[in-house]
Amino acid sequence: MIPPFLFWTFALLLLVFGAAVVLNRNPIASALSLVISFIALSALFMSLDAFFIGIMQVLVYAGAVMVLFLFIIMLLDLRAEERRKINVVATTGGALVALAFFAQLYLVIGQLRIASQPFAPLPPKTDDVRNVGALLFSNFNLPFQIIGVLVLVATVGVIVLSKRELR
Amino acid sequence: MVTLGDYLVVSGLLFTIGFAGVMLRRNIIIIFMSLELMLNAANLSLVAFSRARLGPNGLPDYNAQVFVFFIITVAAAEVAVGLAIIVALYRARQTTHVEDISTLKF
Amino acid sequence: MSYLQLLRLASPETVVVVTTLVVLAIGLRNRQSPGLNILVAVLGLAGACAAVFMLPRSAVLFAGMLVISPLTSLFKVICLLLAFFTLLMARNLSSRNHAEYVGMILLATIGLMLLVGSEELLMIFIGLELLGLSLYVLAAFEKHDIRAVEAGLKYFLFGSTASAFTLFGISILYGMSGTTALAAIAQKLAGMPIEPLLAAGVVMTLIGFAFKIAAAPFHLWAPDAYQAAPVTSAAFIASGSKVASFVVLGKIVLIGLAPLHGSAGWHAMAGGWMPLLAVLAALSIVIGNFVALVQTNVRRLLAYSAVAHAGYTLLGLVAGGREGFSATLFYTTIYALTLLGAFGVVGAVRREMGNDDIRDFCGLSRRAPLLAGCMAIFMLSLAGLPPLAGFFGKFYLFSAALRAGGNHGLLWLVALALFGSLISLYYYLIVLKVIFVDAKQETAAVAAPQLDLLQRATLLALAGAIVLFGIMPQTLVSRILAALA
Numbered sequence: 028m029i030p031p032f033l034f035w036t037f038a039l040l041l042l043v044f045g046a047a048v049v050l051n052r053n054p055i056a057s058a059l060s061l062v063i064s065f066i067a068l069s070a071l072f073m074s075l076d077a078f079f080i081g082i083m084q085v086l087v088y089a090g091a092v093m094v095l096f097l098f099i100i101m102l103l104d105l106r107a108e109e110r111r112k113i114n115v116v117a118t119t120g121g122a123l124v125a126l127a128f129f130a131q132l133y134l135v136i137g138q139l140r141i142a143s144q145p146f147a148p149l150p151p152k153t154d155d156v157r158n159v160g161a162l163l164f165s166n167f168n169l170p171f172q173i174i175g176v177l178v179l180v181a182t183v184g185v186i187v188l189s190k191r192e193l194r
Numbered sequence: 195m196v197t198l199g200d201y202l203v204v205s206g207l208l209f210t211i212g213f214a215g216v217m218l219r220r221n222i223i224i225i226f227m228s229l230e231l232m233l234n235a236a237n238l239s240l241v242a243f244s245r246a247r248l249g250p251n252g253l254p255d256y257n258a259q260v261f262v263f264f265i266i267t268v269a270a271a272e273v274a275v276g277l278a279i280i281v282a283l284y285r286a287r288q289t290t291h292v293e294d295i296s297t298l299k300f
Numbered sequence: 301m302s303y304l305q306l307l308r309l310a311s312p313e314t315v316v317v318v319t320t321l322v323v324l325a326i327g328l329r330n331r332q333s334p335g336l337n338i339l340v341a342v343l344g345l346a347g348a349c350a351a352v353f354m355l356p357r358s359a360v361l362f363a364g365m366l367v368i369s370p371l372t373s374l375f376k377v378i379c380l381l382l383a384f385f386t387l388l389m390a391r392n393l394s395s396r397n398h399a400e401y402v403g404m405i406l407l408a409t410i411g412l413m414l415l416v417g418s419e420e421l422l423m424i425f426i427g428l429e430l431l432g433l434s435l436y437v438l439a440a441f442e443k444h445d446i447r448a449v450e451a452g453l454k455y456f457l458f459g460s461t462a463s464a465f466t467l468f469g470i471s472i473l474y475g476m477s478g479t480t481a482l483a484a485i486a487q488k489l490a491g492m493p494i495e496p497l498l499a500a501g502v503v504m505t506l507i508g509f510a511f512k513i514a515a516a517p518f519h520l521w522a523p524d525a526y527q528a529a530p531v532t533s534a535a536f537i538a539s540g541s542k543v544a545s546f547v548v549l550g551k552i553v554l555i556g557l558a559p560l561h562g563s564a565g566w567h568a569m570a571g572g573w574m575p576l577l578a579v580l581a582a583l584s585i586v587i588g589n590f591v592a593l594v595q596t597n598v599r600r601l602l603a604y605s606a607v608a609h610a611g612y613t614l615l616g617l618v619a620g621g622r623e624g625f626s627a628t629l630f631y632t633t634i635y636a637l638t639l640l641g642a643f644g645v646v647g648a649v650r651r652e653m654g655n656d657d658i659r660d661f662c663g664l665s666r667r668a669p670l671l672a673g674c675m676a677i678f679m680l681s682l683a684g685l686p687p688l689a690g691f692f693g694k695f696y697l698f699s700a701a702l703r704a705g706g707n708h709g710l711l712w713l714v715a716l717a718l719f720g721s722l723i724s725l726y727y728y729l730i731v732l733k734v735i736f737v738d739a740k741q742e743t744a745a746v747a748a749p750q751l752d753l754l755q756r757a758t759l760l761a762l763a764g765a766i767v768l769f770g771i772m773p774q775t776l777v778s779r780i781l782a783a784l785a
Contacts, residue, residue, distance in 0.1 A: 034196045038204045045208055045231050049215035054223045061227050068208075068234055075201070075245040076254060080237075080262050087266050092230070092273050099277045100223060103284050118218055125214035132206040135496040142199030142497075146245055150252050158256045159263065167260050169306065169365050170426050173414060174267055176317055177430045180407045181271035183324065184437035187400045188278040191285075192444070209468055216461050225457060232464035236471045243475035258474060261422050265467065268429045272460060275433050279453050282443040287450075 029074035040067035201242035209235035311351040319344025320406040327399020334398035363481040364419035370783035372417040379412040382540045388758045390532040408434035412544040421480040438533035451528035458521040466508025472501030482556035512545035516587040526603035535643035539636035546632040565709020584611030585720040619704035627700040631693035641762035642678040664735040674763045683728040689769035
């Protein structure tokens, strides 16, 4: 199991850069914060012995999704937004809702019995790629095929929406 | 010791940060990134639960990890469609601010 | 489980997927008229329907990911029918990408069928996303129309936020029960005290569905999507998506969360999903009906009335049990057919007048008696007047709610719903008054709406179905009840 020191380091990285995504004015800075945040998240996945998911996280998010974000930001030439007048009522209201939401969740998690127990140790050899792969092609065969249809939706949809019409 | 509760609290915080971003920010691209944060908070809690619930053979419950695998795929497809809508909007309107979208009122 | 067996049990979905690919391929060559695409798509839907009838009576695959039962087969056919009617009305798209439009409707139909036919949270999530993504694209399809793109964006933002909530809720449900199959979740939860975290999971899961069915206060996307999206897209969003969402919501609460029902009775409020849905229903009925009163655009009016109708339909789920669920299913089916027809009329008027405000319907009865007659049937059915299907649906819902909840505990909700129906009568009649009574001189010169034979036949078929199910509701109700047995 991960030492608490490392856990809190990565958790802090995840949350601080997550907050930076929300707080930055410049979309590019937000996108880069998002990458760091997701790399920290992938470290947390690995601390939970989910190595395959951790790798997927880095590959898909840092490798694909982030490139897509940056590509769109540069394609549309988005600059840092100018300072707008902040809508005080909406901002404090939203912040309060978010805070109340988290307080609720925090209390609720605190009352959970299984949440306070340490993780049980795993057997020395856990080969999670093999296990996940075996499940993917047996029990999760149907959703795996459906994901293909979903990607078709995304492909057709994106092309139709973003191509220029030739007149 | 790091417990399941710690992971859940981190995941809850991440979800809250994302939700706050969706509600507070006006820049659509940043709203999309906040949505990604929310989805990933769910991933973190799924993986943490899968690690806490050991199966009969002492291994984590890999069903939840496969679930996360699907979520990552779906989230990528969702981002692609969302960004395409932004491109279409930008072509028509030259803006990426939610506030500038005012033709539709309540 | 061999691939051949899987292919056989998932044959309706497979047929629709293949049809989609064929339509997209045809679209590469033929960009002039949509007729051929729609013909192929309709044939494909008919083939899928035939495939549904050839399925075995019941089967369960992969711990509930694909469930075949009389109920799922019936609703797969209903979803295919809704897609069929939508396609028949989709002929006047101004975009040149007909094939992609038809393909998207087919892909959304696959999402509907998966949602209806699944009792496992992962498949339900993927079905929701498949449906959601195709509907976002359909809403924003006419991209030269700024308002349509904005409506699509708004729909997307609300939809993805809601699905993030659902996903977080699902992750908690999984954490508490250790499984994602609805039946197994119910087993695990049966002996457990309601932990606060579990309650949070239930609430967050239900938020996503409240969004899909456009229940207040999660309805904010609906008015824009209904008003600004292309008419056919709006019709499909309002009908198909709603039916499938109610089916799957019913399954989640009645199968998966059955041990956590609580009670919404006036004297016996107890924590669980029932009081939650009851509050959603009450809010929807009040907000939907009152805001609808002040609308000047017919599609926006239909959107707010849709919010109110989501409230009525939730009554059946709050009542719970076989009778309540069947009332919900009957009502949502009738509602979807009615709304599809109403959108058909709105689309015709829009093509003629260029807009769909209430005043554009002025004197429609003289210009196009057929359209006006159909619209009258749809509106009166929505208002719940006998002998139309809407009346029987409401009657069935309210009586199920009255009988449930012990000692007329749900009387408060039923009374509220009756009050809401009374208010709704006013705004439906306003539309009819404009159509039949008002006559302005300037509109008299406008030519009658051009409808080809097929579209006339579609509208007549829908109106006929509403009248038929009003006079003989047993034809559908008995099927639903038998399927739920």
